Amino acid sequence: MTVPKWYRRPDGDGLVLRKAPRLASWNKSSDPDQVRLRDYLEDTAQLLSPQLTADGPWALLLEVGLPSARDLVDMADLDNYAFPLATRLRNEDLVAVWCTKRHAEISRVLAAPARETTGPGTTYTVRTTASASTTAYKEQVRSAVVDAAEIPAGPVQLQLAFVVGPQRNWLTLWKPTIDALDPLLGRTREDRDWHPQDGRITDLGLHVTVDASLGHDVLLSIAAAPAGALRTDDHR
Incomplete structure (x- = not known):
């Protein structure tokens, strides 16, 4: 795969x-x-x-x-x-x-x-099987970061790397994926699921690879850190 x-x-x-x-x-x-x-x-x-x-x-x-x-x-x-x-x-x-x-x-x-590069040093990876329009998809994404420490207050750099089948519009995955990252970003309100403090993201990188063997599943890698701390060999 x-x-x-x-x-x-x-x-x-x-x-x-x-x-x-x-x-x-x-x-x-x-x-x-x-x-x-x-x-x-x-x-x-x-x-x-x-x-x-x-x-x-x-x-x-x-x-x-x-x-x-x-x-x-x-x-x-x-x-x-x-x-x-x-x-x-x-x-x-x-x-x-x-x-x-x-x-x-x-x-x-x-x-x-596009120029391929090495990924960030620390990533969280999950394979989702649920429709991206469902709560189940968000729950599967959240499971990858549920035990991660919340990023300290301030601006955040986030990168998401998707592997999808050829029929998938990967752009429609962005919002439900980010909605599930409240363990990393914090919540706008403690009693509200799927409402992270995503305004904190000041630097966002989104990547895709196509693999027909995935069918409708999505393989996702997540990298997040305080802005300026997340490094790949291209970060300026």
């Missing part, structure tokens, strides 16, 4: 976004948030189009700039920034998505050929 692969963060300064990044929205299509999201996605796809002409595995990097008064570890969840853009750009060759947030007046985006 294929083991999870990890990919380097794309190198380079990236392109300055002409429209501010937008969070995923599940409102009706005519809602102003949806209209602004579509405008941002189309403009960014056009901006990136010269970088998306090469064949072969590629990686996406989105660097979200937020106002200096904004608390970086409260809300503004990175998977909700990464998901709509990755969905808009996704093809079978997209194997890694990186997303960060920082205090800055501008945001940047970069697409580049």
Whole structure:
């Protein structure tokens, strides 16, 4: 069976976004948030189009700039920034998505050929068998980290490496997987399951490998640490 692969963060300064990044929205299509999201996605796809002409595995990097008064570890969840853009750009060759947030007046985006690297030193691995839309999936993911120590207060770097079958849309695994990581991230409220403090994630790396032998199962490796402490040979 294929083991999870990890990919380097794309190198380079990236392109300055002409429209501010937008969070995923599940409102009706005519809602102003949806209209602004579509405008941002189309403009960014056009901006990136010269970088998306090469064949072969590629990686996406989105660097979200937020106002200096904004608390970086409260809300503004990175998977909700990464998901709509990755969905808009996704093809079978997209194997890694990186997303960060920082205090800055501008945001940047970069697409580049994917380069495999060694994984982080400490990982938690689990094979899930349940549908990702069920509580059972989250319970299986949580079982991998249930005995892990909660990461001390402050910003977090998280990497998730998935191995999936060819029919699986790996992007839809991001949210339910992160929802199950409250043992690492802490809970927003002690009495609420599946509501981790995921706003703490300021550096997010997501990787995928396809293996037909898995069928509908998912093999997942998780690496998390205080921001700046999680190292692979590519970490900047």
